[in-house]
Amino acid sequence: MISFENDYLEGAHEKILTRLVETNRIQASGYGSDEFSQKAAEKIREVLGCPKAMIRFLMGGTQTNQVVISSILKRFEGVIAADTGHISTHEAGAIELTGHKILPLSAIAGKITAEAIDHLIETFYKDATHTHMVFPGMVYLSYPTEYGTLYSLEELERISQVCRTHEIPLYIDGARLGYGLVCEESDVTIKDIARLCDVFYIGGTKIGALCGEAVVFTKNNEPVHFTTLIKQNGALLAKGRLVGIQFLELFSNNLYFEISKHAIDMAMKVKKGFIEKGYHLFIDSPTNQQFFVMSNEKVNTLKPFVQFANWETYDETHQVVRVATSWGTTEEQVELLLSLV
Amino acid sequence: MISFENDYLEGAHEKILTRLVETNRIQASGYGSDEFSQKAAEKIREVLGCPKAMIRFLMGGTQTNQVVISSILKRFEGVIAADTGHISTHEAGAIELTGHKILPLSAIAGKITAEAIDHLIETFYKDATHTHMVFPGMVYLSYPTEYGTLYSLEELERISQVCRTHEIPLYIDGARLGYGLVCEESDVTIKDIARLCDVFYIGGTKIGALCGEAVVFTKNNEPVHFTTLIKQNGALLAKGRLVGIQFLELFSNNLYFEISKHAIDMAMKVKKGFIEKGYHLFIDSPTNQQFFVMSNEKVNTLKPFVQFANWETYDETHQVVRVATSWGTTEEQVELLLSLV
Amino acid sequence: MISFENDYLEGAHEKILTRLVETNRIQASGYGSDEFSQKAAEKIREVLGCPKAMIRFLMGGTQTNQVVISSILKRFEGVIAADTGHISTHEAGAIELTGHKILPLSAIAGKITAEAIDHLIETFYKDATHTHMVFPGMVYLSYPTEYGTLYSLEELERISQVCRTHEIPLYIDGARLGYGLVCEESDVTIKDIARLCDVFYIGGTKIGALCGEAVVFTKNNEPVHFTTLIKQNGALLAKGRLVGIQFLELFSNNLYFEISKHAIDMAMKVKKGFIEKGYHLFIDSPTNQQFFVMSNEKVNTLKPFVQFANWETYDETHQVVRVATSWGTTEEQVELLLSLV
Amino acid sequence: MISFENDYLEGAHEKILTRLVETNRIQASGYGSDEFSQKAAEKIREVLGCPKAMIRFLMGGTQTNQVVISSILKRFEGVIAADTGHISTHEAGAIELTGHKILPLSAIAGKITAEAIDHLIETFYKDATHTHMVFPGMVYLSYPTEYGTLYSLEELERISQVCRTHEIPLYIDGARLGYGLVCEESDVTIKDIARLCDVFYIGGTKIGALCGEAVVFTKNNEPVHFTTLIKQNGALLAKGRLVGIQFLELFSNNLYFEISKHAIDMAMKVKKGFIEKGYHLFIDSPTNQQFFVMSNEKVNTLKPFVQFANWETYDETHQVVRVATSWGTTEEQVELLLSLV
Structure with missing residues (x-):
């Protein structure tokens, strides 16, 4: 019996396991302050060409979406997302649990458009009753989408432009980022991703790691006291090294892209x-x-x-x-x- | 340079690593439904002598406290805890984030007493204005405490009795459970813990695992749709096997107690x-x-x-x-x- | 200059003001335990033909929706509503603030159908991944709708039936209930409303009162410790008499229906x-x-x-x-x- | 039978009722944008000698505390308050419902001191683990206190100074403000209150009004989109005139202080x-x-x-x-x- 049911069927890439075994007895400080995590962040910053990026490691995709979105939105804001987006459908209401509405856009093959985002925001501010409504405060999209489809570079550029015009951050869910970036049809690089959005995450769980996602705040824009916000959400791993070591290996010698x-x-x-x-x-x-x-x-x-x-x-x-x-x-x-x- | 700063300085016990490596390529279903997790639960049930216990694996202590407490309390209830308890001090408001107040009791060397719990509840119900107050809905204590101290069996029996009298659940935070149970001064067994409380967790992170805690609902009393509640809290690991395998090893051949x-x-x-x-x-x-x-x-x-x-x-x-x-x-x-x- | 901008432009019906003036110096107990509120509830029960109905008075529509919905839903549940419903659009995310998702249905002229509700619920339970989704836990509809349209008795009967089949409560927002019931095209009576739903509210603010809505739990089904839940939501009026007296007048001598x-x-x-x-x-x-x-x-x-x-x-x-x-x-x-x- | 049980036993001062009756048929815009509310705010600003104060009208004390505190605190912050303070005891967990912890100080006769506040904050920042704790983000005190006691001007000056030093806002709960200010032992004026704190509320419910409290942001510091935050909390009254008219009367001809x-x-x-x-x-x-x-x-x-x-x-x-x-x-x-x- 073999399974193609999902992309988290096995443990971890063997190189990652090896690194975990090799480093096992090295004493490291807790909660993400360890050297492995610092080095992994440095490696990722290099790959992104983004020396000021602020990087954190969390455990899973829903957790990451919940922590990031609730840390960025103001109390009166909601997040614009595809009605087929992961946060809209398969996170059991994790975003609403933090007190925020998802402002859904009809997706086509999992994708939303700059025009639809712009229209939603424009319509909102034109509405005389908009102070009684949830303010659009962020755009969420998945690259690749939940339907395996991709945004072109031009599409991302335009969405990014709309977000800038309206001064709201763009957040990209990269649970399967590597699988999107390396495929032939993609004209987007990880540097483009970093350049075009305000925050995104590099999925590890589905791309070779036992667990873990790397959150990247691309514009020196990590939320104030983010460690406390992560802790408050129950998302701060005592042995932060566990994810740090994995990403250190993934971003050494191009492993992430190769696999x-x-x-x-x-x-x-x-x-x-x-x-x-x-x-x-x-x-x-x-x-x-x-x-x-x-x-x-x-x-x-x-x-x-x-x-x-x-x-x-x-x-x-x-x-x-x-x-x-x-x-x-x-x-x-x-x-x-x-x-x- | 050596460190005795805390009990999560290294990776994992080597036997656990070995088991992770050995099982790495076995395909397993996600989100805790895998066979390793099922077997680990079975092993724990045996050790507890509690064939009906319902067992779930989560990632860390704060997360476990947040998920368990918020899943059990009713909206109008709070949780009684030592003012020095982990949830009262070092979880960055994780319990309050879920909308619940902690009802603090003055601790002595980290411990609370059956009398103080009883007094708090009695006083509450006698107060003519208690419908304007937070209802005591649960008791939380740590075994061992945050100060490394222990409750005696008699103390736990009495606290358990008070909880039963007032019909509120008793929850024991066992982040360092093993370290409490095996020390000479302890007259408490893990079977006592299971018998006396309604829910507790067996700490893995601090006792040999890379990460992970095992939540035990001892009385066939797992909250309805608990998977959804875990997911909603961002706490459902895609590769649930990661924690399952570790606990399987910890509870095979007495490893948990030996280490x-x-x-x-x-x-x-x-x-x-x-x-x-x-x-x-x-x-x-x-x-x-x-x-x-x-x-x-x-x-x-x-x-x-x-x-x-x-x-x-x-x-x-x-x-x-x-x-x-x-x-x-x-x-x-x-x-x-x-x-x- | 005259205004037809909305239906809350003036103060209160003069009979209500007179009753407030007449009773002003009578000392009354607080928080809704006063005799006026008790009598008003009794009058409403008579009109509904519902001797077991449990009735509470709150201040406004959004507050009522927020308190009622968050008191009834379980943590893993959301509320099904028209995408044009008041809670979906003009309550600034009040429902999401309580941690719950609104599960939107496309409305036609403000209305949703039994078929659409049934389809949503059936589809949910058939979905193999539904434990990762928000459970449908309640149906919300407005009578009349935000577009001034009405459900026929048959439509309400069918929606009620679907709710019963799936064992989820039906909640009717009656901000403008009187205006719906008395118009010629309506074949629905207030007794039908009470019979067909589990909870509804009788709007006062828009129908003659200075403020206030009467929440009716029709099936002896007021949430446990509802006073505490109201208080916790900041919705418990110290001088509960203010709303009680107004509803007492509105439901004396048929005033509510006449106006x-x-x-x-x-x-x-x-x-x-x-x-x-x-x-x-x-x-x-x-x-x-x-x-x-x-x-x-x-x-x-x-x-x-x-x-x-x-x-x-x-x-x-x-x-x-x-x-x-x-x-x-x-x-x-x-x-x-x-x-x- | 007479009652001295509380200070909300009767309706409203007769002058207020008269004003409500006189203005009843004047059409006014909704949600606090009416002219009565604007004029009432203007009157209050005059009395405070605070031309830039931003004033809003809410319905009751718990609601006001909940809306104000949750609108000001950042997600990682809690509010320092007396352990006997209204928010700590008799608001059924309304502050925790918004996700924030109350950081309690032992009160003496209902009062807290500048020293205790300073000590709490200093201790917090000295603690090496403070990023795992709730940040002190605000100070709450009641004037007069829940025990009918008063802060002297010097005490308030010192508390205010501590708040300024640590750059956290001071919020004064004035549910019974008038009763505190006019008594012989008081050396505090309403202008002092406005000068020394960042936000306070002038209680109406207990001092002559049917309902209502006036929130004053003294330093041009109303939270952004506060209307939306009020609405989201279910606290925005459609007929905002109801509270506006009452405060207009209370702050005309010195009525508030006389009564x-x-x-x-x-x-x-x-x-x-x-x-x-x-x-x-x-x-x-x-x-x-x-x-x-x-x-x-x-x-x-x-x-x-x-x-x-x-x-x-x-x-x-x-x-x-x-x-x-x-x-x-x-x-x-x-x-x-x-x-x-």
Whole structure:
């Protein structure tokens, strides 16, 4: 039985494990003040070409979104996001728990547009009753999106411009950032990401780490007393080294991008294979998540041998399945998959 | 330079690392539904003699306190705790962030009493204006306490009884549970803990794990939709296996208690050594945290060689230092320490 | 200058003022425990034919929605509402402030349907990832809606049925309840409202009172320690008599319905007059809020003489204006209005 | 049966009622933007000698504390207050509901000192672990206190100075402000209050109004988008005129201070009478709340004729009763009371 259900099926990339083992007995100070975390931040700043970036390590994506968004928004503000965005759908109300509304925009294949953001903000301020409404205070988008799709550099430039015009920060959820950046269709670099947004996170959990995400405040703009805010949210790890060491390894010798590239290679092989076998793409995704239309019968037949995520119902006899590859997917697994479907 | 600053200075016990490496490529389902976590829960249930206990794995102590307390309290309730308790002092307002007041009791050496709890509750209900006040809805205590002290079995029995009489749950913070249970002065077993409280957690971070705490609902009383509550709090780890595997190892072959015992042996050696050298105990602690009165001058002299936690000012020329041992402390380190002080 | 901008332009119905003056020196106990409030509740129970209804008086609509919704929802639940509903748009995020998400449904002329509610809930529970989502925990609708439209008895029966099937409470916002119930097109009585929902409120602020809304828990289902929850929300009036006396008067001698009827008569006169003068209805509303398409030029010409609410932009040269009548609108005002437009 | 149970037993001062009746049919804009509220603010600014003061009207004391404190504190901050302060005890956790901790100081007769405030803040910043603690972000005190006691001008000057030194705002709860200012022992004027604090409120509910408190931001320092914050808290009254008109009347022709003085005259008469009859003062209060030690037997004998508040148990056979006078207390009532006790 093999699984392509998601991109967090295995532990960690072996190089990361090795580094954890090697450093295990070195005594380090707590709560993210350790040298590993400092060095990892330095490595990331180099890769970003952003010497002033302020970097913190948190444990997971929902936690990161919750801590970052609630630390930046003012009490009267909400966050603009795609109605299909992770914070809108699959975080169990984590943002609302912090007292903030999500201002939803209709997404197309997971994406929102500069025009829609601008329209929402303009309409808000024109409304004579807007002091009785939630102020738009931030824009959230995922790169790549929850549907595996990508924003082009031009699209990001325009969204960034709208945010600047209206003086609200742009936050990019990079849970799968590496998988987006390295794929062929992408014309965006990690330096572009850093340049165009005010804060983003580099996903580790789904790209080779046991756990952990690196939050980057790109403009010397970390919220005041951010350590306290993280602690208050229950998100400050005593052994901060655990995430620091992992990101230190990920951002040494290009590992983060190499293993991202591997996942994309595997995904393209899957895509090509499925298309050749006559499957229809539900969404034409260039990244590590591939969405195919499959008959319910076929899904059932395959169940004992291979696992996908059931994404949604397509019609009465078909469903959309998601096949996810990751840093950990092997050629053998892909070949076995293709032989089975 | 060696450090006794706290009990989370190193990575993880080597057996845990080994298990993480061995299981690394096994595909596992996410969010705590994996087999490792299931097996770890089963092991813990056996050790507790509590076949109905419901067990969940979270990442850290503050997070655990926040998730558990906010999931159990009703909106109009607060939690009774020592004014020196971790939730009262060093969690940056994590409990208040969830909308709940902490009802403080004056602690003696970190401990609260059944009488004081009973008095608070009785006084509350007798007060004609109590509907304008926060209802006492839960009791929180730490075993061992933040001052390294212990409740006796009789003390815990009486506190448990008061909670039962008033029908409010008792929650025990076991960040250093092992260190409390194995020390000579303790007449409490982990089965007693499970029997006497409604929920507690078994600390992993400070006892051999990279991260992670095991929450135990002892009376088949896990809050409804607890997964969703964990997720909403940003506390649901995608790779739940990370904590599951660690607890599986900790609760296999008695490892948790063995390494706890080792830390206590080291602590007693430290204590004896310090006393022999004429240091005064600030608190007579039987556990892995030892508190000594030391001259500021001596502290400064030692600074380049050994690190303690500065606990509090004692008088103008002295301070209280905390020496913490852990699963990771070696005989050599203790001898070096004693030769230095 | 006369204004039809909204339905809270004047103070209170004169009978209410008189009752306030008459009772002014009678000493009464505080926080809603006074006899006036008790009598008012009794009068309302009689009118509802609901001897077990539990009734509380609060100060305003947003406060009422916030207190009621946050007192009923469990921590993991959200409230289903029209995307045009008051809580979704014009309460500045008051519901999210309490930690709860609003689960929006696309409204048609302000209304939602039993089918849409049922679909949302069914889809939620079918979703394999629903434990990572906000649970639907309540349905909110406004009668009449924010667009002045009405649900038919059959529509309410079906919505009520869906709520019962899924075992979630139905909450009706009756800020303008009287205006809905007395109009000719309505086939719903206040007894139907009480029978079909679990909790609703009878708006006072917009129907003759200085302030105040009466919350009715129809099924002996007031939340436990509701007084404390109200207090905690800053919503417990020391002189609860202020609202109690007003509702006592409103529900004595049918005053509430009489003055509601008067407002509807005035609204129908306005509607007829506008139609005769060639104005187009933006929405065909049977209640006290009338929506007309008017040229921007006309609006500007009228500005020194009469005030409307600018509802929204219609096209480049026209806007939608809202004309609201109330218990306080006089025949003279309506005639003057019609002579002006 | 007469009552001295509290100072909110009657409706409103007759002049206020008259003004409400006279202005009843004047159409006014909503949500506090009406001319009455503007004029009332202007009158208050004159009385304060504070032309830049920003003034808002809210409904009650708990609501005011909740809105003001949560609007000013940053997310990582708490509010320093007496452990006997209203927010610490009788607001059902309203401050914690907004996510903020109250940092309690031991009060003496309801009062806190500049020294204690300074010590708390100094200790906080000296603590090496303070980033894991709640930051002191504001000082709250009540003038007069919940025990009817007063701060001297010198005490307030020193507290104000400490707040300035540490750059945190001082907030004064003036639920009974008038009763404090006009009593003989007071050497504080309302101009002093305005000068020494950053924000305070002038209590209306207990001093002649049906409801309402006037919040004064003394240093041009109203929180940004405060209207939205008020609305979000469910505290924005549609007919803002209701409170505006009342404060307009209270601050015309010195009414606020005259009726405050009347209450104090009545309180002193009560005090003198009780002392003459041999009752012991529990606290020597100069304001409208008087606290006497009375035998339980006497309390029971009096119960059918006169009501007090049972403040607390004194000993097994005695209790502390609170006798409150107000703007509404008559000479006849006081004489009757004295003849009874």
